[in-house]
Structure formats: structure tokens, C-alpha cells
Amino acid sequence: MYTPVMSIASLAEGESTLVRVGGVEIVLCHVDGQFYAVNARCSHAQQSLAAGRLRGYYLTCPLHGARFDIRTGACAAAPATQPIARYPVLVEGGKVCIQV
Numbered sequence: 101m102y103t104p105v106m107s108i109a110s111l112a113e114g115e116s117t118l119v120r121v122g123g124v125e126i127v128l129c130h131v132d133g134q135f136y137a138v139n140a141r142c143s144h145a146q147q148s149l150a151a152g153r154l155r156g157y158y159l160t161c162p163l164h165g166a167r168f169d170i171r172t173g174a175c176a177a178a179p180a181t182q183p184i185a186r187y188p189v190l191v192e193g194g195k196v197c198i199q200v
């Protein structure tokens with residue numbers, strides 16, 4: 101089941117924001133006209149990625165600098181070695197909806 105989290109106009113291109121779906125904290129990102137949703141906890145030491153820097157398709161952890169590909173959740177730079185969860189996103193009726 102997809103849960104609507106915000107209107108598409110609420111998140112500018114190149115920006116990210118923290119949303120919650122069913123108690124799960126998620127970083128929602130808007131890149132190149134698409135929306136991507138990944139778990140907000142870094143797989144290294146559980147730091148929140150809410151304040152992480154988004155550059156292109158990569159979200160950088162603010163604590164030790166691990167980098168994650170928001171398209172897949174894959175870890176792209178140490179010190180993390182494990183991926184983070186990625187969630188399916190659907191745009192419907194002008195709303196961004198996430199399946200957790």
C-alpha cells in the first residue's frame with residue numbers, strides 16, 4: 101500500500117526532506133524529475149541521514165561521510181559497507197506516495 105506523504109510541489113528539484121511512514125523515518129529526494137525514498141538511518145552507526153548532503157544521486161551521511169546511491173540504497177563510499185533500504189515511490193494525483 102502506498103502512503104501519500106506530500107504534494108510534488110513541496111519538494112524542489114535537488115532537495116531532500118525527512119518524512120515518516122508508519123513509524124519509519126525516510127529521506128525523500130527529488131532528482132532529475134524523479135522522487136526517491138531511502139531509509140533515514142545510516143548503515144554505519146545509525147546516524148540520521150535527514151541532514152545529509154544530497155549531490156546528484158548521492159546522499160552523504162553528516163557524521164562520517166558514507167555515501168549512498170538513492171536510486172538503489174547501495175553504499176558508494178566508506179566507512180559504511182552495507183546498503184540502506186530503498187522504498188518504491190509513486191506519483192499520483194500530484195502527491196508523492198511511498199510504499200514501506
Ligand code: FES
Nearest residue numbers: 142144145161164
Ligand atoms: S554514521 Fe554514517 S558514516 Fe558513520
